[in-house]
Structure formats: structure tokens, C-alpha cells
Amino acid sequence: MIRLFSRTVFILALVALTYAAFMYKIDPYFIVKPDYENKTLPYNPMYNYNLIKHYSKLDYGFLGSSAVNYYPIDSFYTTKNSSFSMGIESSNIYEHIAYGKVLASKQPKEIVFFITFYALNPSRGAQNYFHPFAVTQNNLVVDFIDQYFNSGAYLDAVKYIKKENHSSWAKEFNPNGTRTQHVYLNDTSYNAEKVLADYLAYMYIDPRYYGSKTFENPAALKKGIEAIKDFRDYLTTKGIKMKLATAPEHRMNLALIYYSNLGKTYEEFRRQLATVQPFYDLNLDTALTSHNENFWDTHHVRKGIQVMNDLKTDTYLVNSKNVDRDLAVLKPSDKEMWKLKKMFSEYKDWKDQVKQLNADLSITPSIAP
Secondary structure, eight states, X not given: OHHHHHHHHHHHHHHHHHHHHHHHHHOTTOSSSOSOSOOOOOOOTTHHHHHGGGOXXXXXXEEESGGGGGSOGGXXXXXXXXXXXXXXXXXXXXXXXXXXXXXXXXXXXXXXXXXXXXXXXXXXXXXXXXXXXXXXXXXXXXXXXXXXXXXXXXXXXXXXXXTTTGGGOOOOXXXXXXXXXXHHHTOTTOOHHHHHHHHHHHHHHOTTTTOOSXXXXXXXXXXXXXXXXXXXXXXXXXXXXXXXXXXXXXXXXXXXXXXXXXXXXXXXXHHHHHHHSOEXXXXXXXXXXXXXXXXXSSXXXXXXXXXXXXXXSSTTEEOTTTTTTTXXXXXXXXXXXXXXXXXXXXXXXXXXXXXXXXXXXXXXXOSOO
């Protein structure tokens, strides 16, 4: 019996080592080797987390949701120092902060933290690819096992070897974590109005965005704001400065927030954010947020250079004393509300959005109504 057990353990260990060697060689998610060879591999939402491991030190970091990866961060600082974008897709505020601590481990002088309103929605659970233990450990061996010892990673590696669907795998990221925007640039069927309508419809019905009754109560912001304050203090102990900003969003998204009965929560969100420290409210730049040509969808910008320029002046700097001064600028106009209502009344794909939402919730469920 002991001999059989020992033989079984030996065989399993041999299989595991063989598999590990295979995944080390292919390295589809760039855990071991950085993406400097311009491979075109399957899209991986953990790309930024994996790529930052190949930096020994950073001068500046940018943190937030995937929208952050659309900003030309190298244009922000005048010196030729290393900057990195840690924007993780669909993450909530607690995931942001967990990845922010990974960013902080590279000892940047400053982290620019872009806050997205829906990230503080208490109904918004962590993404299924967020594994708190692995991210907290931030260890190469742990990440290798966590991300590669599963069937999905194996199939992606095999597909790459066979070149299956290879033509559809456009290079999505630059070495500094920013997006190439190929996902939109290469889409010959892209229609701005259709994409905008799809995004707005989905977020309206999704409790993880704006379809949450819990989020209608401004008190729901408390834990998220406290978490941001704790992160600020954490960075202070590390000697790292934090610049705080709200990620710019399309004006129709602001209209959706008010349409979804979240106007009071949104206004309190700004007030509470000002208690953390003065912040740059980039949604006050209506020249940026009011035009389709500046956005791919509700949150991902095409012309990120304007975002960087807005951070270089105090034009949109908000503090606890002036936070309510510009509410009239932010509140959607009657015309914008009419446009949103008209868009929804003419929208034809509600059933498809509900079907997609149900599928998504089966993977990453809402944690509150």
C-alpha cells in the first residue's frame, strides 16, 4: 500500500513538473517573461498585474479600472521616468486597492488613483479572476500555480501553439500596461451610437453598476470611502504621494446615473471623496465628456491626452469647500435626459442584454440587491 501511494505521488509530481515546464515555455499570460517579443496571445484581464513583476522599480503609477489603461501616461511627466498603468477590468474599490498595493511595492514617487463611481457600489463583488491570497502574496511561484494550473490556461497555450484563432488575437497591451486600443481600432463594424446604447442599457439593468437599490442610499458609500482613506494612509507610510481623480465618463453616463435614481448618491460621492483629500474632477471638463468622438464607449476614452492635460492644472481641482459649486455643470440637462429616454425607448436589444447579464451574474454575482 505504501509503495502504491509513493508511486502515485511520484507520477503526479512528474506530471505536474512536466506541465509546469510546458507552461513555463509558452507563458501565455506573461508571468515569467515580459511581453517584449510582441506576441499576440489571448486577452488576459490580469495582464497588468503580471507585467508589473518585470519592473524592479517605478517612478510613477496610475491606478483604477480598465479606463485608466486608455490614458497616455508617459505624456504626464516631463522627465523620461518609468510609469505604469495598473487598470484592472471591472474591479471594485477593494480590488483597486489590492492591486494598488502591488503598484506601491515598486516604490513609485506618486500614484494617480482614478476613482470610478460604480466601483463604490456595495453590490459589486470581486471579479472571478481576482484571487485575494495570490494578489496579497504577490509572489511569482504563487501566481504561476494560481493562473496556470487550470484548464483555461492550458487551452490558451495549446491554441497558441496550433495558431488556432490566432488572427483574432490582436496585441492589446503596451509594456507600460496601457491599451493599444486595437480592440476598437480593428473593429470594422464599430458604431459609436450603438456601442454607447449597449453600454448604457447593460449598466442600467445590472445591479453591479446602476441597477442597485442598495446603491440608492448615499450611506452605502461609507465603507468604500474609508477604504480609500486607509489606502492613502498606507501610501503615506511608504513615502508615496497620492493624487486623486475621478475618471472621466461620457455625459450620457452621468445622465444614466441620475435616471437610475442615483443622483443623491453621486453628489454625496463627490463630497465624501473631498474628505479624503482634494481631487481632480475630470467630469467637469465638458469639452471632453460631451462628445462621442472623445470616447469609445461610456468610460474608455479615445483622446486620453486631454485627461493627462487636465491633471496638469488646478482648473478641475475640487476640495471640501468648493465641492458643490459645480454641481450645475455636472447635473444632466433636460436635453440630455430626453436623449437618454429616447435612446432607451428606441433600443431593440433589451432581451439580449438581460440574457448576457444573467450569464455574467452566474460567473460574478451581485452581492447585494
